[in-house]
Amino acid sequence: xxxxxxxxxxxxxxxxxxxxxxxxxxxxxxxxxxxxxxxxxxxxxxxxxxxxxxxxxxxxxxxxxxxxxxxxxxxxxxxxxxxxxxxxxxxxx
Numbered sequence: 001x002x003x004x005x006x007x008x009x010x011x012x013x014x015x016x017x018x019x020x021x022x023x024x025x026x027x028x029x030x031x032x033x034x035x036x037x038x039x040x041x042x043x044x045x046x047x048x049x050x051x052x053x054x055x056x057x058x059x060x061x062x063x064x065x066x067x068x069x070x071x072x073x074x075x076x077x078x079x080x081x082x083x084x085x086x087x088x089x090x091x092x093x
Contacts, residue, residue: 004062006061007060008056008059008060008061009056010059011055011056011058012055012056012059014055015051015052015054016048016052018051019047019048019051019052022047022051023043023044023047023048026043026047
C-alpha cells in the first residue's frame with residue numbers, strides 16, 4: 001500500500017460493518033421479531049448509509065506529512081504561476 005489508511009476511512013468501514021448489529025437490534029427490540037417488508041427494505045438502505053456518513057464526518061482528518069509545505073497549488077503565489085493561454089489555430093496550408 002502507498003500509506004496508512006486514513007482515520008475517516010477506518011471509522012466509516014468499521015461502522016458499516018457494525019451497522020448490521022443496528023439492523024438486528026431494530027428487528028429484535030423495536031419490531032419484536034417480525035419486521036414489515038417495506039420497513040426492512042428502507043432500513044437496509046438508510047441505516048448503513050447514515051451511520052457510515054456520520055462516522056466519516058465525525059472522525060478526525062488524518063494529516064498528510066508526505067506532502068511538504070509549499071507544494072500545494074494554494075501555497076504558490078499567483079504571480080509565480082504560469083499564465084495559461086490558448087494558441088490560435090494554425091493557418092491552413
